[in-house]
Amino acid sequence: MEQVITAHKLSKKFGDFIATNEITFSVNKGEIFGFLGANGAGKTTAMRMLCGLSIPSSGEATIAGFDIYKQTEEIKKSIGYMSQRFSLYEDLTVRENIRFFGGIYGLSIPQIKLKTEELLGSLGLEKEANKLVSGLPLGWRQKLSFSVAILHNPKLVFLDEPTGGVDPLTRRQFWNMIYEAAAKGLTVFVTTHYMDEAEYCDRISMMVDGKIEAMGTPAALKQQFDAPNMDHVFYQLARGAKRKE
Protein backbone atom coordinates (compact mmCIF):
# COMPACT_ATOMS: atom_id res chain seq x y z
CA MET A 1 0.00 0.00 0.00
CA GLU A 2 1.32 3.41 -0.96
CA GLN A 3 1.84 5.65 1.99
CA VAL A 4 0.96 9.30 1.39
CA ILE A 5 1.99 10.59 4.80
CA THR A 6 4.71 9.14 6.97
CA ALA A 7 5.81 10.84 10.17
CA HIS A 8 8.50 9.57 12.46
CA LYS A 9 9.09 11.17 15.89
CA LEU A 10 8.03 14.54 14.52
CA SER A 11 8.35 17.32 17.13
CA LYS A 12 7.91 21.05 17.31
CA LYS A 13 9.14 23.13 20.20
CA PHE A 14 8.46 26.78 20.89
CA GLY A 15 11.12 27.62 23.48
CA ASP A 16 10.40 25.27 26.41
CA PHE A 17 6.95 24.43 25.20
CA ILE A 18 6.66 21.20 23.25
CA ALA A 19 3.64 21.70 21.02
CA THR A 20 4.02 18.41 19.20
CA ASN A 21 5.93 15.64 20.93
CA GLU A 22 7.46 12.88 18.79
CA ILE A 23 4.41 11.87 16.84
CA THR A 24 4.72 8.83 14.61
CA PHE A 25 2.04 7.70 12.18
CA SER A 26 1.36 7.00 8.54
CA VAL A 27 -1.60 7.45 6.23
CA ASN A 28 -2.34 5.24 3.22
CA LYS A 29 -3.44 6.35 -0.20
CA GLY A 30 -7.21 6.87 -0.43
CA GLU A 31 -7.62 6.74 3.32
CA ILE A 32 -9.72 9.20 5.33
CA PHE A 33 -7.59 9.91 8.36
CA GLY A 34 -9.21 11.73 11.29
CA PHE A 35 -6.82 13.79 13.38
CA LEU A 36 -8.55 14.44 16.69
CA GLY A 37 -7.67 16.12 19.94
CA ALA A 38 -8.85 18.82 22.32
CA ASN A 39 -8.06 22.45 21.65
CA GLY A 40 -4.40 23.09 22.34
CA ALA A 41 -3.42 19.44 21.99
CA GLY A 42 -1.06 20.28 19.14
CA LYS A 43 -3.16 19.31 16.12
CA THR A 44 -2.76 22.61 14.31
CA THR A 45 0.99 22.67 14.86
CA ALA A 46 1.31 19.14 13.51
CA MET A 47 -0.79 19.98 10.50
CA ARG A 48 1.18 23.15 9.77
CA MET A 49 4.40 21.13 9.75
CA LEU A 50 2.92 18.58 7.36
CA CYS A 51 1.77 21.35 5.00
CA GLY A 52 5.21 22.91 4.92
CA LEU A 53 4.08 26.07 6.73
CA SER A 54 6.24 25.37 9.73
CA ILE A 55 9.65 23.75 10.06
CA PRO A 56 9.82 20.84 12.55
CA SER A 57 12.27 21.00 15.47
CA SER A 58 13.16 17.33 15.03
CA GLY A 59 11.95 14.10 13.49
CA GLU A 60 11.24 13.08 9.92
CA ALA A 61 8.26 13.12 7.66
CA THR A 62 7.38 12.67 4.03
CA ILE A 63 4.32 13.89 2.15
CA ALA A 64 3.49 12.13 -1.11
CA GLY A 65 7.02 10.78 -0.98
CA PHE A 66 8.64 14.21 -0.60
CA ASP A 67 10.75 15.24 2.35
CA ILE A 68 9.20 17.99 4.45
CA TYR A 69 12.54 19.69 5.05
CA LYS A 70 13.91 19.81 1.57
CA GLN A 71 11.07 19.40 -0.89
CA THR A 72 8.46 21.87 0.29
CA GLU A 73 7.86 23.13 -3.24
CA GLU A 74 6.96 19.67 -4.50
CA ILE A 75 4.81 19.08 -1.43
CA LYS A 76 2.84 22.26 -2.00
CA LYS A 77 2.00 21.12 -5.50
CA SER A 78 0.69 17.77 -4.33
CA ILE A 79 -1.51 18.93 -1.47
CA GLY A 80 -4.74 20.83 -1.11
CA TYR A 81 -5.74 22.74 2.00
CA MET A 82 -9.02 23.93 3.39
CA SER A 83 -9.14 25.76 6.65
CA GLN A 84 -11.81 26.25 9.30
CA ARG A 85 -11.69 29.93 8.51
CA PHE A 86 -12.76 30.86 5.05
CA SER A 87 -10.68 29.77 2.16
CA LEU A 88 -12.65 31.75 -0.36
CA TYR A 89 -12.69 35.46 -1.12
CA GLU A 90 -16.10 36.83 -0.29
CA ASP A 91 -15.82 39.84 -2.56
CA LEU A 92 -15.09 37.66 -5.56
CA THR A 93 -17.72 35.71 -7.48
CA VAL A 94 -17.84 31.91 -7.49
CA ARG A 95 -16.28 31.82 -10.95
CA GLU A 96 -13.54 34.31 -10.05
CA ASN A 97 -12.62 32.31 -6.96
CA ILE A 98 -12.25 29.15 -9.01
CA ARG A 99 -10.20 31.03 -11.59
CA PHE A 100 -7.96 32.57 -8.98
CA PHE A 101 -7.16 29.34 -7.17
CA GLY A 102 -6.75 27.52 -10.47
CA GLY A 103 -4.38 30.30 -11.50
CA ILE A 104 -2.13 30.22 -8.46
CA TYR A 105 -1.92 26.42 -8.68
CA GLY A 106 -0.61 26.91 -12.20
CA LEU A 107 -3.52 25.41 -14.19
CA SER A 108 -3.77 26.59 -17.77
CA ILE A 109 -6.69 28.77 -18.87
CA PRO A 110 -8.45 26.00 -20.88
CA GLN A 111 -7.99 23.65 -17.93
CA ILE A 112 -9.49 26.22 -15.58
CA LYS A 113 -12.47 26.76 -17.91
CA LEU A 114 -13.11 23.04 -18.13
CA LYS A 115 -12.78 22.56 -14.37
CA THR A 116 -15.04 25.52 -13.67
CA GLU A 117 -17.92 24.16 -15.76
CA GLU A 118 -17.43 20.68 -14.33
CA LEU A 119 -17.44 21.99 -10.79
CA LEU A 120 -20.39 24.34 -11.22
CA GLY A 121 -22.35 21.44 -12.71
CA SER A 122 -21.54 18.94 -9.98
CA LEU A 123 -22.28 21.43 -7.22
CA GLY A 124 -25.41 22.76 -8.92
CA LEU A 125 -24.07 26.29 -8.73
CA GLU A 126 -24.60 27.28 -12.38
CA LYS A 127 -27.02 30.06 -11.47
CA GLU A 128 -24.78 31.42 -8.76
CA ALA A 129 -21.60 31.35 -10.84
CA ASN A 130 -21.44 35.10 -11.22
CA LYS A 131 -22.65 35.99 -7.75
CA LEU A 132 -20.36 37.09 -4.95
CA VAL A 133 -19.41 34.34 -2.53
CA SER A 134 -20.57 36.52 0.38
CA GLY A 135 -24.14 35.93 -0.83
CA LEU A 136 -23.89 32.12 -0.70
CA PRO A 137 -25.20 30.08 2.25
CA LEU A 138 -22.48 28.74 4.55
CA GLY A 139 -22.98 25.11 3.53
CA TRP A 140 -22.51 25.87 -0.14
CA ARG A 141 -19.46 27.93 0.53
CA GLN A 142 -17.89 25.00 2.34
CA LYS A 143 -18.65 22.60 -0.46
CA LEU A 144 -17.23 25.08 -2.94
CA SER A 145 -14.25 25.61 -0.73
CA PHE A 146 -13.55 21.87 -0.66
CA SER A 147 -13.92 21.59 -4.42
CA VAL A 148 -11.52 24.48 -4.90
CA ALA A 149 -9.01 22.88 -2.52
CA ILE A 150 -8.89 19.74 -4.73
CA LEU A 151 -9.16 21.63 -8.03
CA HIS A 152 -5.58 20.82 -9.01
CA ASN A 153 -6.02 17.07 -8.36
CA PRO A 154 -3.73 16.82 -5.34
CA LYS A 155 -2.78 13.46 -3.86
CA LEU A 156 -3.67 14.64 -0.39
CA VAL A 157 -6.01 17.20 1.05
CA PHE A 158 -5.82 18.72 4.54
CA LEU A 159 -9.17 19.74 6.00
CA ASP A 160 -8.87 21.83 9.15
CA GLU A 161 -12.23 21.63 10.93
CA PRO A 162 -14.05 21.92 7.64
CA THR A 163 -17.60 21.64 8.93
CA GLY A 164 -17.52 24.21 11.73
CA GLY A 165 -20.84 26.00 12.06
CA VAL A 166 -22.97 24.09 9.56
CA ASP A 167 -26.14 22.06 10.12
CA PRO A 168 -26.05 18.24 10.36
CA LEU A 169 -27.66 17.74 6.96
CA THR A 170 -25.07 19.89 5.20
CA ARG A 171 -22.33 18.13 7.14
CA ARG A 172 -23.65 14.80 5.90
CA GLN A 173 -23.62 16.10 2.30
CA PHE A 174 -20.12 17.43 2.83
CA TRP A 175 -18.95 14.02 3.99
CA ASN A 176 -20.50 12.43 0.92
CA MET A 177 -18.26 14.67 -1.15
CA ILE A 178 -15.26 13.54 0.87
CA TYR A 179 -16.19 9.87 0.33
CA GLU A 180 -16.54 10.40 -3.40
CA ALA A 181 -13.16 12.08 -3.61
CA ALA A 182 -11.52 9.38 -1.47
CA ALA A 183 -13.04 6.66 -3.65
CA LYS A 184 -11.15 8.23 -6.57
CA GLY A 185 -7.88 7.80 -4.69
CA LEU A 186 -7.62 11.13 -2.84
CA THR A 187 -6.16 10.88 0.64
CA VAL A 188 -7.97 12.99 3.21
CA PHE A 189 -6.43 14.28 6.42
CA VAL A 190 -9.15 15.88 8.51
CA THR A 191 -9.34 17.50 11.93
CA THR A 192 -12.69 17.82 13.62
CA HIS A 193 -14.41 18.39 16.95
CA TYR A 194 -17.52 16.46 16.00
CA MET A 195 -17.29 12.91 17.26
CA ASP A 196 -19.99 11.67 14.93
CA GLU A 197 -17.69 12.76 12.11
CA ALA A 198 -14.87 10.78 13.67
CA GLU A 199 -16.99 7.70 13.02
CA TYR A 200 -16.96 8.49 9.30
CA CYS A 201 -13.16 8.22 9.14
CA ASP A 202 -11.34 5.08 8.11
CA ARG A 203 -8.83 5.55 10.87
CA ILE A 204 -8.31 8.14 13.57
CA SER A 205 -5.62 9.34 15.91
CA MET A 206 -6.22 11.07 19.23
CA MET A 207 -3.77 13.71 20.40
CA VAL A 208 -3.41 14.61 24.04
CA ASP A 209 -0.82 17.12 25.27
CA GLY A 210 1.20 16.99 22.06
CA LYS A 211 1.33 13.19 21.87
CA ILE A 212 -0.68 10.68 19.92
CA GLU A 213 -2.31 8.62 22.68
CA ALA A 214 -4.46 6.36 20.58
CA MET A 215 -4.76 5.39 16.94
CA GLY A 216 -6.86 2.92 14.96
CA THR A 217 -10.20 2.37 13.29
CA PRO A 218 -13.21 3.83 15.13
CA ALA A 219 -14.43 0.31 15.93
CA ALA A 220 -11.08 -0.77 17.33
CA LEU A 221 -10.81 2.34 19.49
CA LYS A 222 -14.29 1.86 20.92
CA GLN A 223 -13.37 -1.67 21.80
CA GLN A 224 -10.02 -0.67 23.27
CA PHE A 225 -11.60 1.92 25.58
CA ASP A 226 -14.73 -0.14 26.13
CA ALA A 227 -16.87 2.79 25.02
CA PRO A 228 -20.28 2.82 23.31
CA ASN A 229 -19.31 5.65 20.97
CA MET A 230 -16.44 7.96 20.03
CA ASP A 231 -17.63 10.66 22.44
CA HIS A 232 -16.69 8.40 25.36
CA VAL A 233 -13.35 7.52 23.85
CA PHE A 234 -12.62 11.22 23.52
CA TYR A 235 -13.68 12.02 27.11
CA GLN A 236 -11.55 9.23 28.57
CA LEU A 237 -8.49 10.46 26.76
CA ALA A 238 -9.04 14.19 27.10
CA ARG A 239 -9.74 13.96 30.83
CA GLY A 240 -6.13 12.96 31.34
CA ALA A 241 -4.89 16.12 29.64
CA LYS A 242 -2.80 18.44 31.76
CA ARG A 243 -2.66 21.23 29.27
CA LYS A 244 -5.63 23.51 29.37
CA GLU A 245 -6.64 25.76 26.56
Place this chain on the structure above:
Amino acid sequence: MKQFMSFVTKEFYHVLRDRKTLFILFGMPVVQILIFGFALTTEVKNSKIVVLNMAHDQSSRLLIDQIEASAYFETSRELNSFSQVEEEFKRGEIRLALVIPANFEQNMRRGEQVKLQLINDASDPNTATTLGNYMGFILADFQRMHFPTAPLPMQIVSEIKMLYNPQLKGAPNFVPGVMAMVLMLICVMMTSVAIVREKETGTMEILLVSPFKPILVIFSKAFPYLLLSLVNVSSILLLSVFVLNLPINGSLFLLYAMSTLFIITCLSIGILISVRTNSQQVAMLISLMGMLLPALLFSGFMFPIENMPIPLQVISNIVPAKWYYIIVKAVMIKGLGFMSIWKEAAILLLMTFVLLGISLKKFKIRLA
Protein backbone atom coordinates in the same frame (compact mmCIF):
# COMPACT_ATOMS: atom_id res chain seq x y z
CA MET B 1 3.98 34.81 -14.65
CA LYS B 2 0.51 33.40 -15.28
CA GLN B 3 0.16 32.83 -11.55
CA PHE B 4 1.22 36.40 -10.94
CA MET B 5 -1.37 37.69 -13.39
CA SER B 6 -4.22 35.72 -11.78
CA PHE B 7 -3.16 37.17 -8.46
CA VAL B 8 -3.01 40.74 -9.71
CA THR B 9 -6.41 40.36 -11.38
CA LYS B 10 -7.84 39.20 -8.08
CA GLU B 11 -6.27 42.18 -6.30
CA PHE B 12 -7.89 44.56 -8.75
CA TYR B 13 -11.28 42.95 -8.09
CA HIS B 14 -10.76 43.58 -4.38
CA VAL B 15 -9.95 47.23 -4.91
CA LEU B 16 -12.59 47.93 -7.53
CA ARG B 17 -15.39 46.26 -5.59
CA ASP B 18 -14.75 48.14 -2.40
CA ARG B 19 -16.48 51.48 -2.92
CA LYS B 20 -14.97 53.07 0.16
CA THR B 21 -11.45 52.17 -0.87
CA LEU B 22 -12.12 53.38 -4.38
CA PHE B 23 -13.38 56.67 -3.09
CA ILE B 24 -10.31 57.20 -0.93
CA LEU B 25 -8.07 56.06 -3.73
CA PHE B 26 -9.30 58.36 -6.46
CA GLY B 27 -11.32 60.95 -4.60
CA MET B 28 -8.70 61.95 -2.06
CA PRO B 29 -6.06 63.35 -4.44
CA VAL B 30 -8.68 65.43 -6.24
CA VAL B 31 -10.23 66.69 -3.03
CA GLN B 32 -6.84 67.53 -1.56
CA ILE B 33 -5.66 69.40 -4.63
CA LEU B 34 -8.89 71.36 -4.72
CA ILE B 35 -8.84 72.14 -1.01
CA PHE B 36 -5.21 73.19 -1.05
CA GLY B 37 -5.63 74.96 -4.34
CA PHE B 38 -8.65 77.03 -3.51
CA ALA B 39 -9.27 77.04 0.19
CA LEU B 40 -5.98 76.67 2.00
CA THR B 41 -4.03 78.95 -0.23
CA THR B 42 -1.55 81.53 1.00
CA GLU B 43 -2.45 83.66 -1.97
CA VAL B 44 -4.67 86.60 -1.11
CA LYS B 45 -7.10 87.41 -3.84
CA ASN B 46 -9.78 90.07 -4.25
CA SER B 47 -8.79 92.12 -1.25
CA LYS B 48 -10.95 95.17 -0.80
CA ILE B 49 -8.97 98.39 -0.76
CA VAL B 50 -9.74 102.08 -0.89
CA VAL B 51 -7.85 104.77 -2.73
CA LEU B 52 -7.50 108.31 -1.49
CA ASN B 53 -6.69 110.11 -4.68
CA MET B 54 -5.44 113.65 -4.08
CA ALA B 55 -4.10 114.01 -7.61
CA HIS B 56 -7.14 113.47 -9.81
CA ASP B 57 -4.95 113.49 -12.88
CA GLN B 58 -4.70 111.05 -15.75
CA SER B 59 -1.74 109.09 -14.39
CA SER B 60 -3.43 108.46 -11.07
CA ARG B 61 -6.51 107.16 -12.95
CA LEU B 62 -4.30 104.84 -14.96
CA LEU B 63 -2.68 103.58 -11.80
CA ILE B 64 -6.03 102.87 -10.15
CA ASP B 65 -7.24 101.08 -13.29
CA GLN B 66 -4.17 98.92 -13.27
CA ILE B 67 -4.67 98.02 -9.64
CA GLU B 68 -8.27 97.11 -10.30
CA ALA B 69 -7.30 95.02 -13.29
CA SER B 70 -5.19 92.73 -11.10
CA ALA B 71 -6.83 89.71 -9.51
CA TYR B 72 -5.58 90.70 -6.10
CA PHE B 73 -7.34 93.96 -5.41
CA GLU B 74 -10.81 95.35 -5.65
CA THR B 75 -11.17 99.07 -5.12
CA SER B 76 -14.36 99.54 -3.25
CA ARG B 77 -14.50 103.34 -3.51
CA GLU B 78 -12.48 106.47 -3.77
CA LEU B 79 -12.23 108.71 -0.78
CA ASN B 80 -11.76 112.40 -0.28
CA SER B 81 -10.06 112.74 3.09
CA PHE B 82 -7.81 110.94 5.55
CA SER B 83 -10.52 110.77 8.17
CA GLN B 84 -12.51 108.57 5.83
CA VAL B 85 -9.60 106.15 5.54
CA GLU B 86 -9.65 105.54 9.24
CA GLU B 87 -13.38 105.03 9.22
CA GLU B 88 -13.07 102.42 6.49
CA PHE B 89 -10.47 100.50 8.49
CA LYS B 90 -12.61 100.65 11.60
CA ARG B 91 -15.53 99.17 9.76
CA GLY B 92 -13.17 96.34 8.96
CA GLU B 93 -14.14 96.09 5.32
CA ILE B 94 -10.83 96.95 3.77
CA ARG B 95 -7.36 95.59 4.15
CA LEU B 96 -5.36 98.31 2.57
CA ALA B 97 -5.58 101.96 1.65
CA LEU B 98 -3.50 103.69 -1.01
CA VAL B 99 -2.89 107.38 -0.86
CA ILE B 100 -1.88 109.10 -4.08
CA PRO B 101 -0.42 112.54 -3.41
CA ALA B 102 -1.39 115.72 -5.21
CA ASN B 103 0.51 116.57 -8.40
CA PHE B 104 1.27 112.87 -8.95
CA GLU B 105 1.63 113.06 -12.72
CA GLN B 106 3.49 116.37 -12.71
CA ASN B 107 6.06 115.16 -10.21
CA MET B 108 6.51 111.86 -11.98
CA ARG B 109 7.22 113.62 -15.23
CA ARG B 110 9.76 115.85 -13.59
CA GLY B 111 11.47 112.78 -12.23
CA GLU B 112 11.03 113.87 -8.65
CA GLN B 113 10.52 111.40 -5.91
CA VAL B 114 6.86 110.65 -5.46
CA LYS B 115 5.63 109.38 -2.15
CA LEU B 116 2.67 107.07 -2.29
CA GLN B 117 1.41 105.90 1.03
CA LEU B 118 0.27 102.34 1.63
CA ILE B 119 -1.71 101.84 4.78
CA ASN B 120 -2.00 98.19 5.75
CA ASP B 121 -4.26 96.44 8.20
CA ALA B 122 -1.50 94.63 10.04
CA SER B 123 -3.74 92.79 12.46
CA ASP B 124 -3.01 89.87 10.17
CA PRO B 125 0.69 90.50 9.55
CA ASN B 126 1.18 87.79 6.92
CA THR B 127 -1.63 89.03 4.76
CA ALA B 128 -0.47 92.62 5.23
CA THR B 129 3.04 91.77 4.03
CA THR B 130 1.73 89.81 1.10
CA LEU B 131 -0.59 92.61 0.04
CA GLY B 132 2.22 95.14 0.43
CA ASN B 133 4.35 93.02 -1.88
CA TYR B 134 1.61 92.67 -4.46
CA MET B 135 1.09 96.42 -4.48
CA GLY B 136 4.83 97.00 -4.79
CA PHE B 137 4.92 94.89 -7.94
CA ILE B 138 1.97 96.69 -9.45
CA LEU B 139 3.53 100.09 -8.74
CA ALA B 140 6.82 99.05 -10.25
CA ASP B 141 5.02 97.75 -13.31
CA PHE B 142 3.15 100.96 -13.59
CA GLN B 143 6.27 103.02 -13.48
CA ARG B 144 7.98 100.88 -16.07
CA MET B 145 5.03 101.15 -18.41
CA HIS B 146 4.18 104.79 -18.18
CA PHE B 147 7.38 106.51 -17.07
CA PRO B 148 10.14 104.41 -18.48
CA THR B 149 12.61 107.27 -18.15
CA ALA B 150 11.84 107.99 -14.52
CA PRO B 151 14.75 107.25 -12.21
CA LEU B 152 14.54 104.22 -9.97
CA PRO B 153 13.65 103.67 -7.24
CA MET B 154 10.24 105.08 -6.95
CA GLN B 155 8.91 105.59 -3.50
CA ILE B 156 7.43 102.12 -3.09
CA VAL B 157 9.63 99.72 -4.90
CA SER B 158 10.13 96.36 -3.35
CA GLU B 159 13.61 95.01 -3.76
CA ILE B 160 12.49 91.44 -3.11
CA LYS B 161 12.79 89.20 -6.06
CA MET B 162 10.65 86.05 -6.02
CA LEU B 163 12.57 83.30 -7.77
CA TYR B 164 10.59 80.54 -9.51
CA ASN B 165 7.34 81.87 -8.17
CA PRO B 166 7.21 85.56 -9.08
CA GLN B 167 3.47 85.81 -8.45
CA LEU B 168 3.94 84.25 -5.02
CA LYS B 169 1.50 81.54 -5.98
CA GLY B 170 0.76 78.90 -3.37
CA ALA B 171 0.49 76.02 -5.84
CA PRO B 172 4.22 75.43 -6.46
CA ASN B 173 4.57 74.71 -2.80
CA PHE B 174 1.62 72.47 -2.12
CA VAL B 175 1.33 70.40 -5.30
CA PRO B 176 4.56 68.49 -4.54
CA GLY B 177 3.44 68.29 -0.92
CA VAL B 178 0.06 66.85 -1.79
CA MET B 179 1.72 64.35 -4.12
CA ALA B 180 3.99 63.16 -1.35
CA MET B 181 1.13 62.91 1.10
CA VAL B 182 -1.31 61.14 -1.20
CA LEU B 183 1.26 58.58 -2.35
CA MET B 184 2.35 58.00 1.22
CA LEU B 185 -1.20 57.45 2.37
CA ILE B 186 -2.27 55.21 -0.48
CA CYS B 187 0.81 53.09 -0.74
CA VAL B 188 1.54 52.66 2.93
CA MET B 189 -1.95 52.36 4.32
CA MET B 190 -3.69 50.55 1.49
CA THR B 191 -0.93 47.98 0.99
CA SER B 192 -0.54 47.19 4.65
CA VAL B 193 -4.29 46.92 5.15
CA ALA B 194 -4.67 44.75 2.04
CA ILE B 195 -2.04 42.28 3.19
CA VAL B 196 -3.20 42.21 6.80
CA ARG B 197 -6.78 41.62 5.62
CA GLU B 198 -5.67 38.30 4.15
CA LYS B 199 -4.22 37.37 7.49
CA GLU B 200 -7.41 38.32 9.29
CA THR B 201 -9.70 36.37 7.00
CA GLY B 202 -7.40 33.35 7.06
CA THR B 203 -6.83 33.35 3.32
CA MET B 204 -3.14 34.11 3.84
CA GLU B 205 -2.66 30.54 5.08
CA ILE B 206 -4.27 29.17 1.96
CA LEU B 207 -1.92 31.26 -0.13
CA LEU B 208 1.12 30.14 1.81
CA VAL B 209 0.14 26.49 1.42
CA SER B 210 -0.18 26.93 -2.33
CA PRO B 211 2.85 26.59 -4.63
CA PHE B 212 2.67 30.34 -5.17
CA LYS B 213 5.90 31.73 -3.67
CA PRO B 214 5.43 33.80 -0.48
CA ILE B 215 7.60 36.58 -1.86
CA LEU B 216 5.34 36.72 -4.91
CA VAL B 217 2.30 36.95 -2.66
CA ILE B 218 3.76 40.12 -1.24
CA PHE B 219 4.77 41.57 -4.58
CA SER B 220 1.51 40.82 -6.28
CA LYS B 221 -0.38 42.40 -3.41
CA ALA B 222 1.68 45.56 -3.75
CA PHE B 223 1.75 45.71 -7.55
CA PRO B 224 -1.82 46.99 -8.14
CA TYR B 225 -1.16 49.87 -5.77
CA LEU B 226 1.88 50.83 -7.80
CA LEU B 227 -0.31 51.15 -10.89
CA LEU B 228 -3.12 52.92 -9.04
CA SER B 229 -0.65 55.35 -7.49
CA LEU B 230 0.72 56.20 -10.90
CA VAL B 231 -2.84 56.95 -11.99
CA ASN B 232 -3.04 59.28 -9.02
CA VAL B 233 0.22 60.99 -9.89
CA SER B 234 -1.23 61.61 -13.33
CA SER B 235 -4.50 62.99 -12.00
CA ILE B 236 -2.67 65.33 -9.61
CA LEU B 237 -0.42 66.55 -12.42
CA LEU B 238 -3.37 67.08 -14.75
CA LEU B 239 -5.22 69.02 -12.10
CA SER B 240 -2.23 71.16 -11.33
CA VAL B 241 -1.55 71.94 -14.98
CA PHE B 242 -5.11 72.55 -16.12
CA VAL B 243 -6.91 73.70 -13.00
CA LEU B 244 -4.18 75.44 -11.04
CA ASN B 245 -2.24 76.59 -14.10
CA LEU B 246 1.01 75.28 -12.69
CA PRO B 247 3.14 74.05 -15.56
CA ILE B 248 5.59 71.17 -15.32
CA ASN B 249 8.93 72.79 -16.02
CA GLY B 250 11.19 69.76 -15.94
CA SER B 251 11.19 66.40 -17.64
CA LEU B 252 7.92 64.53 -17.30
CA PHE B 253 9.73 61.24 -17.64
CA LEU B 254 12.07 62.10 -14.77
CA LEU B 255 9.10 63.13 -12.66
CA TYR B 256 7.36 59.81 -13.28
CA ALA B 257 10.55 57.83 -12.71
CA MET B 258 11.10 59.55 -9.38
CA SER B 259 7.45 59.11 -8.41
CA THR B 260 7.73 55.41 -9.16
CA LEU B 261 10.79 55.21 -6.94
CA PHE B 262 8.98 56.98 -4.11
CA ILE B 263 5.91 54.75 -4.56
CA ILE B 264 8.13 51.69 -4.23
CA THR B 265 9.67 53.14 -1.07
CA CYS B 266 6.18 53.66 0.36
CA LEU B 267 5.07 50.18 -0.68
CA SER B 268 8.04 48.73 1.19
CA ILE B 269 6.96 50.60 4.30
CA GLY B 270 3.45 49.24 3.82
CA ILE B 271 4.80 45.72 3.44
CA LEU B 272 6.94 46.07 6.53
CA ILE B 273 3.94 47.23 8.57
CA SER B 274 1.82 44.36 7.29
CA VAL B 275 4.48 41.82 8.15
CA ARG B 276 4.62 43.07 11.72
CA THR B 277 0.91 43.46 12.44
CA ASN B 278 -2.05 41.13 12.48
CA SER B 279 -5.08 43.36 12.40
CA GLN B 280 -6.31 45.89 9.90
CA GLN B 281 -6.97 48.49 12.58
CA VAL B 282 -3.43 48.35 13.91
CA ALA B 283 -2.04 48.53 10.40
CA MET B 284 -4.16 51.56 9.68
CA LEU B 285 -3.23 53.30 12.92
CA ILE B 286 0.47 52.76 12.39
CA SER B 287 0.19 54.00 8.82
CA LEU B 288 -1.64 57.12 9.85
CA MET B 289 0.19 58.06 13.03
CA GLY B 290 3.57 56.63 12.20
CA MET B 291 3.76 57.58 8.56
CA LEU B 292 1.34 60.26 7.49
CA LEU B 293 1.93 62.56 10.43
CA PRO B 294 5.71 62.63 10.04
CA ALA B 295 5.23 63.07 6.31
CA LEU B 296 3.11 66.12 7.03
CA LEU B 297 5.41 67.56 9.67
CA PHE B 298 8.82 66.73 8.31
CA SER B 299 8.53 66.95 4.55
CA GLY B 300 9.03 70.69 4.66
CA PHE B 301 5.73 71.16 2.94
CA MET B 302 3.85 72.79 5.78
CA PHE B 303 6.62 73.79 8.16
CA PRO B 304 10.05 74.86 6.98
CA ILE B 305 12.63 72.35 8.16
CA GLU B 306 15.34 75.04 8.40
CA ASN B 307 13.48 76.63 11.30
CA MET B 308 13.23 73.44 13.35
CA PRO B 309 15.51 72.61 16.27
CA ILE B 310 18.52 70.51 15.25
CA PRO B 311 17.21 67.17 16.64
CA LEU B 312 14.03 67.54 14.60
CA GLN B 313 16.04 68.46 11.54
CA VAL B 314 17.98 65.23 11.97
CA ILE B 315 14.78 63.23 12.36
CA SER B 316 13.37 64.77 9.22
CA ASN B 317 16.09 63.02 7.24
CA ILE B 318 14.55 59.59 7.77
CA VAL B 319 11.20 60.68 6.38
CA PRO B 320 11.09 59.57 2.73
CA ALA B 321 8.45 62.20 1.93
CA LYS B 322 10.99 64.93 2.60
CA TRP B 323 13.30 63.69 -0.17
CA TYR B 324 10.49 63.15 -2.59
CA TYR B 325 9.19 66.64 -1.88
CA ILE B 326 12.61 68.10 -2.67
CA ILE B 327 12.79 66.07 -5.89
CA VAL B 328 9.34 67.06 -7.12
CA LYS B 329 9.98 70.71 -6.38
CA ALA B 330 13.28 70.59 -8.22
CA VAL B 331 11.96 68.76 -11.27
CA MET B 332 8.47 70.13 -11.56
CA ILE B 333 8.84 73.75 -10.44
CA LYS B 334 12.49 74.58 -11.05
CA GLY B 335 12.83 72.38 -14.11
CA LEU B 336 16.11 70.85 -12.96
CA GLY B 337 17.55 67.64 -14.34
CA PHE B 338 18.68 64.38 -12.79
CA MET B 339 22.13 65.72 -11.91
CA SER B 340 20.71 68.04 -9.29
CA ILE B 341 18.53 65.42 -7.59
CA TRP B 342 20.63 62.29 -7.78
CA LYS B 343 21.52 62.48 -4.10
CA GLU B 344 17.91 62.54 -3.01
CA ALA B 345 17.12 59.72 -5.43
CA ALA B 346 19.99 57.67 -4.02
CA ILE B 347 18.70 58.20 -0.49
CA LEU B 348 15.23 56.96 -1.46
CA LEU B 349 16.73 53.97 -3.22
CA LEU B 350 18.77 53.08 -0.18
CA MET B 351 15.74 53.40 2.10
CA THR B 352 13.78 51.10 -0.20
CA PHE B 353 16.45 48.41 -0.11
CA VAL B 354 16.74 48.55 3.66
CA LEU B 355 12.97 48.44 4.19
CA LEU B 356 12.43 45.60 1.72
CA GLY B 357 15.33 43.69 3.20
CA ILE B 358 13.93 43.93 6.71
CA SER B 359 10.41 42.98 5.71
CA LEU B 360 11.45 39.98 3.65
CA LYS B 361 13.58 38.73 6.51
CA LYS B 362 10.71 39.17 8.97
CA PHE B 363 8.32 37.52 6.55
CA LYS B 364 10.48 34.39 6.38
CA ILE B 365 10.80 34.25 10.16
CA ARG B 366 7.04 34.32 10.48
CA LEU B 367 6.76 31.34 8.24
CA ALA B 368 9.03 29.13 10.31
